[in-house]
Amino acid sequence: MPGGRRLLAAAAAGLGVQGAAGATLAPWLAKFVVRGLEGGESGNFTVRVNPRWAPVGARRFRRLVDERFYSGARFFRVVRGFVAQFGVHGDPAVSARWRRRPIADDLPKMTNRAGRVSFAAAGPDTRSTQLFINLGSNRDLDKLDGLVPFAEVVEGMGTVLRLYGGYGEAPPRGRGPNQTRIQLEGNSYLVREFPLLSYVEAVLVGGPGAGAAGLAGREEERLAEARMLPVRVMLPVLLVIMAACSTVLLKVYWRMRDSMFDGEAEHCQGRRKRGFEPLPRVLGSLREEEGPAE
Numbered sequence: 001m002p003g004g005r006r007l008l009a010a011a012a013a014g015l016g017v018q019g020a021a022g023a024t025l026a027p028w029l030a031k032f033v034v035r036g037l038e039g040g041e042s043g044n045f046t047v048r049v050n051p052r053w054a055p056v057g058a059r060r061f062r063r064l065v066d067e068r069f070y071s072g073a074r075f076f077r078v079v080r081g082f083v084a085q086f087g088v089h090g091d092p093a094v095s096a097r098w099r100r101r102p103i104a105d106d107l108p109k110m111t112n113r114a115g116r117v118s119f120a121a122a123g124p125d126t127r128s129t130q131l132f133i134n135l136g137s138n139r140d141l142d143k144l145d146g147l148v149p150f151a152e153v154v155e156g157m158g159t160v161l162r163l164y165g166g167y168g169e170a171p172p173r174g175r176g177p178n179q180t181r182i183q184l185e186g187n188s189y190l191v192r193e194f195p196l197l198s199y200v201e202a203v204l205v206g207g208p209g210a211g212a213a214g215l216a217g218r219e220e221e222r223l224a225e226a227r228m229l230p231v232r233v234m235l236p237v238l239l240v241i242m243a244a245c246s247t248v249l250l251k252v253y254w255r256m257r258d259s260m261f262d263g264e265a266e267h268c269q270g271r272r273k274r275g276f277e278p279l280p281r282v283l284g285s286l287r288e289e290e291g292p293a294e
Contacts, residue, residue: 025051028207036198037162045156047117054106054150057119065203074190074197076177078165087130090187098129106148112138115153121146163198
């Protein structure tokens, strides 16, 4: 059951982040430096990350911040009163690498209200890198898998409200960017066809829990690698076993086929011994009985 799987995953994640006497559950701050606001201005906004709300999402966010993943990321979907969405890397290869490493859903504890930040998702356990800032009360999003707030804007909400929103939704509801093309082409597509989009220049971290959160983010990476190790070890073994099984099956098939042909040949030889002649000789004897043609 998906709900049960998420419950176990979130419980395990909660236990994982409580190392060092629960230090990794302390809130910490992330300051976004933003360029290209409406009117061409620049500004900042700060979010307070609260790991107690969503420990798995908070750890992934810190890991991405440490990797400078969001530097250069465009706010490609800004819909007034709804959300400001961002979090696709400018390099498609980097985005693809992180999309292949989704995280488990957190248990919902907080609602999506104005100023709160959540990961975007395409279904259960599909969160990877994309974020959205709620620009209004979006309680309906609480019902969807994975859209769990892990942070909230504590300073600079005016900057968030000045993110460029002239493009709106993607077609046909608006004239904004196509997300598939963003994933495939990255910033080259956005800069060329949507030059007015606001973007993140840098993300700076601080606050009492920042150091422990960084360690938790690296621990998440280590655990992810550990989970993948059995797959990497077993996959070549499985391929060898499959190849061996295929070879055995082919040998069995050819032996059965040869046996069938041998049986048919013996049957035909038995018929010839009982007085049946080859077809050309039978036809020849008929012609002899009819006589020469004029």
